[in-house]
Amino acid sequence: MDASSAYQESLPTSSDALLAQLEAWGVSYTLHRHVPLRTVEEAKAVEASIGAPGETAFRLKNLYLRDRKKRNYLVTLEQDREIDLKALGAQLGAGGLSFGSADRLMEFLGIRPGAVSPLAMITGANTGVSFYMDAAARAADRIYMHPLVNDRTIGMTPEDLQRVFEQIGVAVQWLDLD
Secondary structure, eight states: OOSSGGGGGGSSSOHHHHHHHHHHTTOOOEEEEOSOOOSHHHHHHHGGGSSOTTOOEEEEEEEEEEOTTOOEEEEEEETTOOOOHHHHHHHHTOSSOEEOOHHHHHHHHSOOTTOOOGGGHHHHTTTTOEEEEEGGGGGOSEEEEOSSSTTEEEEEOHHHHHHHHHHHTOOOEEEOOO
16 A cells, blocks of 8 residues: 555545544645655655745655654654754654654554655654654744645644644654754
8 A cells, every 4th residue: 555545544544534623623724636745856846836936835854763762753854954863863862763664654653654744643642752843844834744645735834733733732842953
């Protein structure tokens, strides 16, 4: 199975259910449908058609990581930010960071590779995943992310994303990386 909406019913929370929940919470978002995107490079190819002229957009890359103590982390960064895992581990107070497996990604975040997103914390909040986000996101007009599948992108304001985190019980830990 891939990470597209064709297989969303096999996820703990489907993309459709997530979008319905956002609407029930009164969270405003824009929805864009596109070909499945698996990498930042593929995402950049469709970005020109997503977003409003003149807006400051925060486009992400997401890292699902584990440390040597088997603690799980979701780290959301600006898509072009270079990151050194050893330095990041020092900043998080986590030694021996490595990428989590596809099986653990499903177990702890309820998604497949290619659809990693801050919105996966809807599952991660209940499985002990710690969430860190690039502090630069707070200055954006809109943050663009996958709604648990990789053939859809939603955009919302940082304030609306914070409301989502409050609804699901996630305390964002902001990373000052500049």
